[in-house]
Amino acid sequence: MQRHYYITDDLDDLETVANELEGNGITTPQIHVLSNDDANVENHHLHEVEAVLKKDVVHSMEMGALVGVVLATLVLAVAYLSGWTESAAGWVPFIFLAVVVLGFSTWEGGFKGIQQPHYQLKRFENALRKGKHVFFVDVDPEQESVLERVINSHPQLKPAGVGESTPRWVVQAQKKWTGFVNTMP
Numbered sequence: 793m794q795r796h797y798y799i800t801d802d803l804d805d806l807e808t809v810a811n812e813l814e815g816n817g818i819t820t821p822q823i824h825v826l827s828n829d830d831a832n833v834e835n836h837h838l839h840e841v842e843a844v845l846k847k848d849v850v851h852s853m854e855m856g857a858l859v860g861v862v863l864a865t866l867v868l869a870v871a872y873l874s875g876w877t878e879s880a881a882g883w884v885p886f887i888f889l890a891v892v893v894l895g896f897s898t899w900e901g902g903f904k905g906i907q908q909p910h911y912q913l914k915r916f917e918n919a920l921r922k923g924k925h926v927f928f929v930d931v932d933p934e935q936e937s938v939l940e941r942v943i944n945s946h947p948q949l950k951p952a953g954v955g956e957s958t959p960r961w962v963v964q965a966q967k968k969w970t971g972f973v974n975t976m977p
Contacts, residue, residue, distance in 0.1 A: 793930045793931060793932055793957040793958070794930070794931060794933075794936075794954055794955075794957055795928050795929070795930050795954060795955045795956060795957035795958075796928060796929050796931065796939060796943075796951075796953075796954055797916075797926060797927070797928045797951070797952040797953050797954065797955065798926070798927045798928070798943065798949040798950060798951055798952055799916070799919050799924050799925070799926055799927070799949070799950045799952045800924065800925055800927060800948050800949050800950065801923060801924045801925065801948075802948050803825075803827075803829075803832055803833065803836045803838070803925060804836070805946055805948050805949070806825060806836065806838060806925060806927050806949075807836040807837060807838060808946070809927070809942060809943070809946050809949065810823050810825075810837075810838055810839070812942045812945075813929065813938070813939065813942055816938045816941075816942065817935065817938060818929065818931065818935055818938060818939065819967050820839050820967075821839070821958075821962075821966035821967055822929055822930045822931065823838075823839050823927075823928075823929050824839050824840070824841050824927070824928050824929075825838045825839065825840055825841070825925055825926070825927055825928075826840075826841045826846070826913060826916065826920070826925065826926040826927075826928070827840065827920065827925040827926070828920050828921070828923070829923070829925070833925070841913075845910065846909065846910055846913065847905060847906050847907075847908065847909065847910060848904075848905035848906075848908050848909060848910045848911050849902050849905040849906050850905070851905060851910070851911050852901040852902055852904050852905025852906075852908075853898055853899075853901045853902040853905060854901070855901050856897045856898045856899070856900055856901015856902060856904070857894070857897065857898040857901065859897045859901070860893060860894035860895070860896070860897030860898050860901075861894060863893045863894070863897060864890035864891070864893050864894045865890075867886060867889050867890045867893055868886055868887070868890050871883075871886035912955055912956060913926070915953075916952070919952075926952065927949065928955075930957035930958050931957075
């Protein structure tokens with residue numbers, strides 16, 4: 793899948809675009825709107841970006857976990873190479889310390905990430921401050937022509953690039969979840 797970004801200031805047009813895309817087989821979990829005006833996005837029945845996903849929590853936690861793995865490995869290597877594991881306590885305190893270091897690094901990464909915009913969406917901050925909305929769609933290669941046809945009939949949408957999309961399995965899970973929830977009384 794590939795993500796296509798567009799910028800506009802017209803939510804009415806975005807609602808029409810989203811409906812046309814959905815009418816042509818692109819599902820709601822593939823379509824998102826990033827805006828500083830979440831209430832108006834919701835009033836237009838558009839799929840807004842979740843608040844937690846606007847921040848860099850997940851990516852920063854992953855980076856923190858990588859740092860934690862390196863530090864935890866370093867703790868265990870130093871303990872082994874210095875001979876400290878040969879004492880009566882053995883490996884237990886060093887394994888515990890390594891787990892604590894890994895957990896703390898992951899937590900610290902997430903804490904840092906919650907304070908900054910998502911790394912993929914950071915480039916749109918200026919447009920968002922100006923009251924514009926970022927519309928993005930994750931499409932499979934066979935859906936590219938549908939997206940292009942719909943977008944070309946809406947000249948107010950300005951292309952803003954392509955990027956990494958949500959993994960296909962996540963989109964499929966969201967579709968199934970939505971279908972499940974819609975069957976509930």
